[in-house]
Every structure is written in C-alpha cells, then in structure tokens.
Amino acid sequence: MARMKFLCDAERCIECNGCVTACKNENEVPWGVNRRRVVTLNDGVVGAEKSISVACMHCSDAPCMAVCPVDCFYHTDDGVVLHDKDLCIGCGYCFYACPFGAPQFPQAGAFGLRGKMDKCTFCAGGPEPDRSEAEFKKYGRNRLAEGKLPACAEMCSTKALLGGDGDVIADIYRERVLRRGRGAEVWGWSTAYGVPPKPGAQPPAQQPAAGGSGKS
Amino acid sequence: MRTLALFMAIAALSLAGCGEKEQSVVYKQGKYQGKPDTQPWKNESPVAELRGSQWTTGDGRSWEEAVKQRQLAQNEYRRIGQ
Numbered sequence: 459m460a461r462m463k464f465l466c467d468a469e470r471c472i473e474c475n476g477c478v479t480a481c482k483n484e485n486e487v488p489w490g491v492n493r494r495r496v497v498t499l500n501d502g503v504v505g506a507e508k509s510i511s512v513a514c515m516h517c518s519d520a521p522c523m524a525v526c527p528v529d530c531f532y533h534t535d536d537g538v539v540l541h542d543k544d545l546c547i548g549c550g551y552c553f554y555a556c557p558f559g560a561p562q563f564p565q566a567g568a569f570g571l572r573g574k575m576d577k578c579t580f581c582a583g584g585p586e587p588d589r590s591e592a593e594f595k596k597y598g599r600n601r602l603a604e605g606k607l608p609a610c611a612e613m614c615s616t617k618a619l620l621g622g623d624g625d626v627i628a629d630i631y632r633e634r635v636l637r638r639g640r641g642a643e644v645w646g647w648s649t650a651y652g653v654p655p656k657p658g659a660q661p662p663a664q665q666p667a668a669g670g671s672g673k674s
Numbered sequence: 675m676r677t678l679a680l681f682m683a684i685a686a687l688s689l690a691g692c693g694e695k696e697q698s699v700v701y702k703q704g705k706y707q708g709k710p711d712t713q714p715w716k717n718e719s720p721v722a723e724l725r726g727s728q729w730t731t732g733d734g735r736s737w738e739e740a741v742k743q744r745q746l747a748q749n750e751y752r753r754i755g756q
Binding site for chain 1: 716745
C-alpha cells in the first residue's frame, strides 16, 4: 500500500508561490488560512538563499494525533493524516505540537475566537462521502478519489514539490540528485517520517577524530 | 381496537420526548472518535473531462497503479525524454 508523502527540493524551489495559489484555488480555502506556504531562508543572500514549500507532511507518527484531546485525527490507508471537523473543538493543541506549523485556525469572531482546525488534506478530503458537496465545503477537493495527486505538487512548475508514494518520489529525487551531483538533503523528512528512538536506546558512540587520538 | 391503537400511538409519541440520549463522546486516547471515511478506490473513476486516472471500482491495486503513473509523470527526465 502506498504511503503518501511530500518532498520539497530546496535546490529547485523558486519561491513562485504557485503551490500556495493552487492549493487556495483548488480547495477554496478562506481568507486567513494558508494550508501551504513558501518559506525562504537567507533571503537576499546571494548563493545561500533557499526556499521550501511547507504544509502538513502527513507524518508517520503524527504529533497532532497524539495530543488531540478529542481524537479527531486518523490515518487513511494511504498514510494521509486527516481529521473530522465535526469533532474538532478548535483547542489549538495540534498547532503547538506540529513541527511544521500546519494546523490553521480561521478567526471566527472579533474577540479572537478560533474556528475548527483546517489543514492540508493531501487533497484527500475528509470523513464525508467522497466527491460530495459536504466534503468539498468542509475539507476541500478530494483529488485522490479522482485518481489525481495534490494540486500543489501537480502545479509546481519546476517540480520542486513532489507528492505521492514515498518510494516513488524518493526514486525520482534520487535520480535528480545523481544527475546534478549535489543537494541531497531533503528538508523535513527525518522529522516527519523518521523512526523515533526506542525507549532506553543509547545514543550512538562518538567516532574518534580522523588522524589518531586527536591529541597534538 | 382502532381506538386502542390510536391511544398507544399517542402515548408512544408523547413519551418519546422523555427519552434522553447520551450526547457526550467517550474519549479514548489514541483512538479515532470521528466518522468513518471511505477509500478513494471505492469510487467510480471520474469522467474523461475531469482528466483523472481510470481504475476499476473497488480494486485498490488498480487505483494505486493508476495514481502511480501520475506520480511518475512528475519525473521530467522520464516524461520529456532524453
């Protein structure tokens, strides 16, 4: 079974915000909510500027799922992390737990009231009948049920953002890295899909410094 | 007999308002409490105008294969050719 993941290639992202626009348009996301955004590091520094497109990474061991007091999150068979808006109480715990800042809360009133949490669904909708109007209004378009991939990844002009089964997109990325000979670091993958350390596991032993004992 | 049935029906209807359903959800840590979701392959393939992939309804493997072809199209080295 496929394990759906996102992969953003910082060597290719040109900060065009096409993914952000595609997401907002496809899912008709309301004002104030950005399911996806582009983050730029070292902005303006020649040669050091890097951009990455960030949204819910659909973590293997999702922290939002662990902290939710009403247990409104679930993993689909394809590894997509979704939630039930009918159950969400808008407490915001998931926002604090998420390492990617994915959960978004629409401002529901003038006094700082928060609405129900909204986040990237990997264009997989939610727990409403697939491709129904109810699903679209609450969660956005269900492109997976149309045999498509997330709009952000499919719209990416430089193909910096890849979406799909982890094995497939990792193969695409590997081939790309081999051809260009650099830029093998995948931002956020170890955080989202890494294996957590086993309880009681010892940290890896320090490697001795090259060239003997290190004393001079 | 008819009067009795009518009386029973009225009694049942009037007593129905006295019933009280449990409205709070019982929470269990780590257990999803929401509505069940359906798998994408349980749907019919979209019509051709929507330009989606085609699969056999209910067949997870055919859906996965159809979506995989879509994923491979993200590799421009293969898509565009050498």
